[in-house]
Amino acid sequence: MAETEKLTNNTADTICAISTPHGTGGIAVARICGPDALRLTDSIWKGCSLASAQSHSAHLGTILDSNGMPLDQGVATVFRAPRSYTGEDTVELSVHGSIWIQRELLTSLCNAGCRLAEPGEFTRRAFMNGRLDLTEAEAVADMIASSSRAAHRVAINHLRGGFSKRLDDLRDQLLQLASLVELELDFSEEEVEFASRTQLRQLATELHAELTRLCRSFRTGAAIKQGIPVAIIGATNAGKSSLLNALVGDQRAIVSDIHGTTRDIVEDSAEIGDYLFRFLDTAGLRHTEDTIEQIGIERSRDAARRARIIMLVCDSTALPDAQALEIASECSDAHIILVANKCDLTESAAPGLSDAAIRLGATQVKISAKTGSGIEQLRQLLVEAVDSETSSDAELLVTNARQAQALSDAADSTSRVINGLESGLSGDFIAQDIRQTIHALNEVSGTITTPDILQNIFTRFCIGK
Ligand SMILES: Nc1nc2c(ncn2[C@@H]2O[C@H](COP(=O)(O)OP(=O)(O)O)[C@@H](O)[C@H]2O)c(=O)[nH]1
Numbered sequence: 001m002a003e004t005e006k007l008t009n010n011t012a013d014t015i016c017a018i019s020t021p022h023g024t025g026g027i028a029v030a031r032i033c034g035p036d037a038l039r040l041t042d043s044i045w046k047g048c049s050l051a052s053a054q055s056h057s058a059h060l061g062t063i064l065d066s067n068g069m070p071l072d073q074g075v076a077t078v079f080r081a082p083r084s085y086t087g088e089d090t091v092e093l094s095v096h097g098s099i100w101i102q103r104e105l106l107t108s109l110c111n112a113g114c115r116l117a118e119p120g121e122f123t124r125r126a127f128m129n130g131r132l133d134l135t136e137a138e139a140v141a142d143m144i145a146s147s148s149r150a151a152h153r154v155a156i157n158h159l160r161g162g163f164s165k166r167l168d169d170l171r172d173q174l175l176q177l178a179s180l181v182e183l184e185l186d187f188s189e190e191e192v193e194f195a196s197r198t199q200l201r202q203l204a205t206e207l208h209a210e211l212t213r214l215c216r217s218f219r220t221g222a223a224i225k226q227g228i229p230v231a232i233i234g235a236t237n238a239g240k241s242s243l244l245n246a247l248v249g250d251q252r253a254i255v256s257d258i259h260g261t262t263r264d265i266v267e268d269s270a271e272i273g274d275y276l277f278r279f280l281d282t283a284g285l286r287h288t289e290d291t292i293e294q295i296g297i298e299r300s301r302d303a304a305r306r307a308r309i310i311m312l313v314c315d316s317t318a319l320p321d322a323q324a325l326e327i328a329s330e331c332s333d334a335h336i337i338l339v340a341n342k343c344d345l346t347e348s349a350a351p352g353l354s355d356a357a358i359r360l361g362a363t364q365v366k367i368s369a370k371t372g373s374g375i376e377q378l379r380q381l382l383v384e385a386v387d388s389e390t391s392s393d394a395e396l397l398v399t400n401a402r403q404a405q406a407l408s409d410a411a412d413s414t415s416r417v418i419n420g421l422e423s424g425l426s427g428d429f430i431a432q433d434i435r436q437t438i439h440a441l442n443e444v445s446g447t448i449t450t451p452d453i454l455q456n457i458f459t460r461f462c463i464g465k
């Protein structure tokens with residue numbers, strides 16, 4: 001891939017980018033990084049010499065445009081290799097945040113010999129220079145994208161090396177397993193057994209359990225990162241759209257007493273507790289000859305299948321809807337909350353609701369979307385549903401499909417190790433599977449990687465990071 005070659009062969013370049021968001025602001029920060037960062041910045045700078053400045057020092061000076069005329073007064077902060085984010089000489093120039101000044105500054109830097117940075121190129125250099133492993137680099141992108149306390153908490157734990165450390169522990173255990181199997185091989189003719197196969201199997205089983213747990217955590221990890229999908233399903237006129245509006249605090253969906261008002265999915269999100277929830281209000285379930293409404297109902301089923309949480313909304317004054325119960329019962333993976341709505345109209349819920357909740361293993365809550373009664377309790381139930389999945393080790397949730405895939409490969413080869421140990425397979429083959437597991441873990445942390453993988457990861461970053 002030509003693009004990849006271009007990216008991997010250009011570490012000798014000095015690169016520059018605006019790291020602050022595009023637009024006008026009080027201050028904008030340009031980052032200049034690479035072997036010539038100090039000298040090139042000096043050439044557009046009137047003030048003390050940055051090339052002779054100490055690392056981690058800030059200096060006030062005048063920045064010059066491409067014609068050598070004063071462009072702005074600003075602050076240059078110097079970070080010398082290897083004590084910088086990327087591990088290379090870096091200058092951060094803070095200027096006044098006019099779009100025009102930012103553009104002129106980049107032109108001036110490029111005329112002086114810098115090249116514009118690609119998306120994620122600073123972080124890519126940090127990875128290449130061993131400042132971050134791949135899970136930490138990916139956590140940088142997650143930090144920038146985090147939109148809830150929980151997403152931020154997972155990202156910062158990964159960034160501080162929590163996940164990398166767990167991978168190192170797993171790798172150490174695998175190396176121990178490999179060395180025991182290989183020792184057994186070396187001395188096989190003397191019939192020396194350094195570890196019983198039962199012990200080896202126990203070690204492999206523990207590893208497999210941990211790898212499987214990490215793979216499984218991806219569903220929750222991804223949901224926390226992107227917003228937890230919650231499908232609102234139920235019969236027409238049960239009050240689904242009213243509930244969406246009550247939860248997001250806005251008249252987001254049309255509410256009316258005409259059956260079949262909501263036909264397509266209406267989506268909106270709200271932060272509740274530490275989490276971001278993505279609510280999907282769906283077309284009400286009923287028998288209909290209307291083709292468009294039928295398509296809407298099919299979409300409701302789809303939304304339910306993809307959701308982590310299903311809010312099954314029932315009208316407390318009517319019998320529970322059979323189709324809604326059937327859809328909810330098909331989604332065994334999801335957490336189900338049976339919402340008995342319109343409690344303002346009746347003292348007791350319709351018969352059958354509690355039985356239905358028990359059959360579905362659902363939590364039940366009485367609310368009125370109209371008066372707001374019970375909504376706070378429902379919000380609490382939503383948070384508890386996610387809390388129960390994340391338990392105490394939120395820092396070890398996998399949030400990224402690439403990592404989940406490599407961990408699943410590692411779990412597969414570990415289960416081959418277990419089978420091999422159980423069936424008395426020769427140590428050579430077992431050692432081979434152990435090495436494959438280590439290889440898969442090395443892929444997660446980026447010890448082994450290909451230009452394509454790196455390209456894929458870093459091009460999704462912002463420019464300037
Ligand atoms: N009394 C009462 N009426 C409600 C409540 N929730 C919704 N409604 C009414 O029920 C009708 C249908 O509501 P809507 O939210 O459009 O239901 P959907 O078809 O399930 O989306 C509307 O006339 C709402 O005003 C509630 O808690 N109490």
Ligand SMILES: [Mg+2]
Nearest residue numbers: 240241261262
């Ligand atoms: Mg509706």
